[in-house]
Amino acid sequence: MTTFTFDKLVIFGVGLIGGSLARALRERSGAARGSRIVGVGRTRASAERARELGVVDDIASLDDDTELAAALAGADLVLVAAPVAQTQPLLARIAPFLEARTIVTDAGSTKSDVVAAARAALGERVSQFVPGHPIAGRESSGVEAALPDLYVGRNVVLCPLPENRPEDVARIDALWRAGGALVSTMSHEQHDRVFAAVSHLPHLLSFALVERILSAPDAALKFSFAAGGFRDFTRIAASSPEMWRDVCLANRDALVEELDGYTAVLAMLRAAIVAGDGAALEAVFARSREARTQWQERGGRASGHLAPK
Amino acid sequence: MTTFTFDKLVIFGVGLIGGSLARALRERSGAARGSRIVGVGRTRASAERARELGVVDDIASLDDDTELAAALAGADLVLVAAPVAQTQPLLARIAPFLEARTIVTDAGSTKSDVVAAARAALGERVSQFVPGHPIAGRESSGVEAALPDLYVGRNVVLCPLPENRPEDVARIDALWRAGGALVSTMSHEQHDRVFAAVSHLPHLLSFALVERILSAPDAALKFSFAAGGFRDFTRIAASSPEMWRDVCLANRDALVEELDGYTAVLAMLRAAIVAGDGAALEAVFARSREARTQWQERGGRASGHLAPK
Structure with missing residues (x-):
């Protein structure tokens, strides 16, 4: 055509x-x-x-x-x-x-x-x-x-x-x-915010989880009991270190803003865990599950609201 | 047998x-x-x-x-x-x-x-x-x-x-x-530390990423450009909210300790990004990739050092 x-x-x-x-x-x-x-x-x-x-x-x-x-x-x-x-x-x-x-x-x-x-x-x-x-x-x-x-x-x-x-x-x-x-x-600013959130931050978080486990004295024991959840979560930690170094530095401002927002969510979840606030945890988990499930059902990509030209 | x-x-x-x-x-x-x-x-x-x-x-x-x-x-x-x-x-x-x-x-x-x-x-x-x-x-x-x-x-x-x-x-x-x-x-203490690191924390982090994206005014735009990395990273965010609420509360002490250690790794990576320290980022990413790749090659589970009885 x-x-x-x-x-x-x-x-x-x-x-x-x-x-x-x-x-x-x-x-x-x-x-x-x-x-x-x-x-x-x-x-x-x-x-x-x-x-x-x-x-x-x-x-x-x-x-x-x-x-x-x-x-x-x-x-x-x-x-x-x-x-x-x-x-x-x-x-x-x-x-x-x-x-x-x-x-x-x-x-x-x-x-x-x-x-x-x-x-x-x-x-x-x-x-x-x-x-x-x-x-x-x-x-x-x-x-x-x-x-x-x-x-x-x-x-x-x-x-x-x-x-x-x-x-x-x-x-x-x-x-x-x-x-x-x-x-x-x-706009390039919007592009960089979007990909900081859905791509660059997840890569950083995945690398960081493996680094955290590696830093433990019982790292080998921990890896030996890692299963499917760990496998999915860390698949992107096998990505190119050079490329992701460059991406992190090239998109520094948007990535740091996204990381700070994410850290604030973790602080909120930590407070709920310490307080034994199961309702707050369940509300976040249920909302995330619903959004993730809907995203998957839409085929995992663009649909409707942002019409391809 | x-x-x-x-x-x-x-x-x-x-x-x-x-x-x-x-x-x-x-x-x-x-x-x-x-x-x-x-x-x-x-x-x-x-x-x-x-x-x-x-x-x-x-x-x-x-x-x-x-x-x-x-x-x-x-x-x-x-x-x-x-x-x-x-x-x-x-x-x-x-x-x-x-x-x-x-x-x-x-x-x-x-x-x-x-x-x-x-x-x-x-x-x-x-x-x-x-x-x-x-x-x-x-x-x-x-x-x-x-x-x-x-x-x-x-x-x-x-x-x-x-x-x-x-x-x-x-x-x-x-x-x-x-x-x-x-x-x-x-020991049950060691069990809970191991699974806090390789299972409970990754679930919490995955739920938290979806929650972070949902909180943005342009959440729909962000989801529409989420691709394979996001899909793998957030697969476990489709897990049962009730079960993970209970796990987070049941394993509170080990999970909070693991979360705090993880947050410290994020703070270190944030400092490297802000300082433009590409060598520090690449060193972490390369170490993580190596460990993740070795884990995968070992079949993604127990091998050798902790002999099954």
Whole structure:
């Protein structure tokens, strides 16, 4: 149904995220017919695997001015799909070769820091940058793990800047919808508050539980009796330490606010336990159970009140 | 391989836990050949379903002195499989009919409170009570959910009292092993510290996260973008509010100590985030990931250092 087409898409970082969008465009939607997809890596070798797998048509090295200029020449779309901490140096590296017609987007899981990085790296040309965040992933990473249907039915959040042209935002919206995603927009501040609450804080809490158990003299005994509840609760504590370090620092303000609010809930529950106030505990537990059950029954994601565009 | 046999087992509360042990003894091990299993409910009707399903041979009502006396006459084993808050009234009700030869055990998920309840209800005859905790469950409850293999390969913790006769502890150990379980022993204080850390605290934290999100004005927006990490982290927030209220109050001291230790870890992580100390965050996250991964690789439960008896 999509009529989305493009001339040339340049992907910086052809791993799971960038590679899956490339595969979706080529294999699912036909959007890439007659188009070129270029993969750029830190070296040519790091992008070579993506070309071998047929995920991209051409490759270039970030370190080579000539290759980088050739990669960006005539590009209508650029996707930065690298760890958020690399956004500013990457955009600064791209800036001298960026044509006025090119729209740049990213896939970072935090947005306020990415906006600040884009302003610092691009100056007035930040108008060409439409911040984005696909809510999708797999346990495995790298271009070998890329899937053409990774984004099907998943949320992508765009956080348009006041400087963005509406038609540029619409192009990035169409790009992700061509990949099968449901696209929503919100401010970068709201994005970061939402994901601090439903993603970043849970990861921090999960890591913290394992750390707490590890700190006990009888840690081995405790682990040996951990069962299903522990398994579910701590599954996300097996996530990448580097990525979550970066996310915690990149989304510092919203995460600390969320953590403080959470700590206040714990203090309230502690007081109820100490006071033997079973009614207060049961009220909280019942309310949480009801909300969690409803969320699960809705299919565990967006429904209705925030209509996908 | 088991040579465990018994004359008469009386189960107070023939639901998932008690019903599964009865089915295991009858259907798995042959231990029930020539034996009687009696189910006791609050009324005769509540136990009737267990007899219809062939899980027990006879039933009795807790409210009827004559039936209760007949049920306990000649019993060598009694299992109390009711919510922990009912332990004391149940044992007080049983006490007048308890023969000197009968060994009583329970299946409560907290132990210090159960020991206190047993001392209060049984007095000197607490020597006949061997506290126990099978670490097994299902999402569904009731005797219809009972399974003959619910305990196969699962941990059962016994918390023997100084007053217990070693041969009585050995009988309860053999009872659970006849059901397929791995049996360990520890003090009731240690049991409650271990399960506060690996089960009770995670449940509290999971309920608290949903409560925190619910308290936000944009709760609906947040839920709509919650994804896999949230799903795993909050699965246990769909647990029974009544049960977890009782567990939190029954294991108050150990849980508050564990919660305070956990809150201290959160404060340390908060300080690292505010200070921008990425190295400190990464060190905690990497240590947690390593421990969580090793736990998973060991099969997610007991291994080696605490040899099952």
